[in-house]
Amino acid sequence: MNELQKLYERIIQRVNINLRELNFDTEPYSTGIIQPQQMDKFYAFYGITTGHPLNLVFENSGLAGSYFLGKCRISNSLLYKSDIRGDELKRKGDLFKYQNFAIDLNDDESIDIRTSALAKTLVHNHSHDPETPEVFFIRDTLAMDYANIHGSPTDGAFLGPFATVDLTTVQDSVIGTYSYIQAGEISHMRIDPGTIWVNAPDQFNFYYRHDPDLLKKYATVTPGERPRGMIFDFIEEREEAFQRLFDAVNVDVIESVPKTASLDRYAVVLPKTTIADNVLISQRAYLEDSYIGKGSNAQENCYIIHSKLEGYNVTAHGAKIIESDLERDVFVGFNSFLLGKEGARLHVGQGCIVMPHTIVDIDEPLHIPKDHLVWGIIRNNADLEKNSISFDALKAEKTAFNKGNLHFEGNGYLFVKAFKDRIDHILDANGAFFDGANNTGHAQRNQNLSLNTIQPFQFGAMKGLYPNITIEL
Template identity: 55%
Template structure:
């Protein structure tokens, strides 16, 4: 495994060099404790082929351990560990990006390019809005830790802590703390503290919230030389064996009949009695247990829906967890949110409500969230809800500044709410929620017939754990 160890050392060096302006930061103690090198030789890499996604998959001197690729992807001198690289919204040659009044055409098909990076159990989804690199969604000199999301966000020279999310933001040489969520267009040479939530659009709005250290430490802690710890890690680790069973079987029957327009990834987990409606999308590494998902709903990668009912056209974004809850029509649950009702402590969310990314609802008493509300922060009871929510109509009327508990908002509430609603509509359209049999195809319909192909590394010798150099193309 000498060559693999040499490759990993090189990536540590590359990341540290990029982050040197943020002080003395050494990525190695964090990564080394999460993934021992011998763990990287145990898994196969795999990629999906469909007639809807351009096929180009290149890798050289790489370790792809357990990672999945869809669409046009290139991996060079990189280590990926059980990551999902999902290129199903890559732009195509001739597509037009509208940016600040200008229309910019692509000269060639966009591809995801991963260089000198170590991505651990990370979700990468494209749909980049970076006008400077239209043809290349780049992840370079970057390390990310378990259950981080890189969503539409090219990153260069960055470190992402566990359960962090960078969303529609181009990052250069940034350090993102655990459970931080950033959607801010572009960031350069910045440190984002753990538990920080920031949504910003120049000259329009700023939304910010910070979790208290006491609350955050209960759910996720991450210290130098230690593995991530807390309720979030316990939750996923306790269900890890269910996924091992799925990935250890080459030919697997789907767990239930698939309704019209719906798709279920063979790499998802179904336990107990589940029900899904038409046009539902169940992505890989999604986990359903005694769940009911109405028409047009979705469960994206690393989502858990347990003993819960989603009425229809619900969006459960990457990494969100919903337990013992009832959600009305068109409820949006943001990235890495944790919604934990309990028997006797029911969680009910009314139609059209928005649960902000990285929200923690962990109930000690029943909570009923009205329709058309926006919710954020930490909620354990009805009193917490009053300090961490607001009717969308009230937020839309704000033009200026408002503070509510630890939340601060500045700018146009109307623009903020409109941007959220437009994005939810885009997600539903992209996922095929409105498919009528001929029009409005989306990921649910395009992903119904995916051929999976397995790639394995050298089994022994100096190259043990590395994959041979291969170009796969149509």
């Protein structure tokens, strides 16, 4: 048995040890996630800019097809086609504010991934945890296809396919398929598939769970088998377009991209796509026959096809928008799947918030009025009525209400404000408000990004692993 296979088995054992109290065995789910025989066939790559501290340390790890930006240490881990994006890590001398604390950072924050296996996983943003403000750690964690670890330190965790942990410290917990958790901190919990949970203690609690039978059509996994469902099929049908980007040393430059916008080298842009000023298109985004209006962004693993985004739209990590028209200031959350069709387009009104992990799958035209929150699985107007609420009605809620499978407690005004504030932060960080001199963000800074590749061992017991290597300025 070669060293890469031994490392994989050691990682699975470490994750299982952490999850023993939940009586959860990750080994059946690990089948085929990372295929050791494929790990030597892909190079890894990293970005260099003048604005991000560069200190990459790789030790006894496999990195096939993965991307790194910012300060990272990867030790005894396997990463397969994962994005480790550290462009918003905190910097030495920053004040990290948490509740009534202002924490002075003594060093640049780093991402530290140890004894973990991440497959097609996005890691982004800085640690929200005040106890570890200078280290964003991922330890003893197994994450399946298209999971998101966003500002969420994890220590002993399993993330099913399309699972998202967002601004949540996770300890010894299982996050089910297509679940989204933003709850500050969870420990020794088993989250059922299709759970959408946003909790801010003493302010609000949003809890929804997809109907398990309906969710299976879109995303599901059975122990010992690979994940399946409509969303997986949708991605796999377009995989070849990305493969061409990774096979080519040089790609054609798209001259029509404005100087204030940024298009990543590893994004797919197909004909009849227009990109306006201050737009950010991240790696592994897929655009086809679409209009991306001023200040908008398409984050990692996003798909925007036959659609129009009027401007200042946020398409969060993994979201998919097909045959849809979005007015200004629409937020589409993590891993959402908006599936309009030719002759049955989806229209989303100005200022709407599409909750993370929402599915819209329609066969007739559907219009979502402006300033509405939507969630769940929506197939027609009756579903929309059950799975949406106007901001005015939500802001008026001060105690609790139930609507369909949604249970909401707390202050609706604070819930809407928290989301709107975060959307403004995302737009600002991405350079949406750049005026030619002020308010630069990723859309402007990433224009100066250069990419470099590193290769694994191609022979012997170390085949598929990368040599121990340190890359720093």
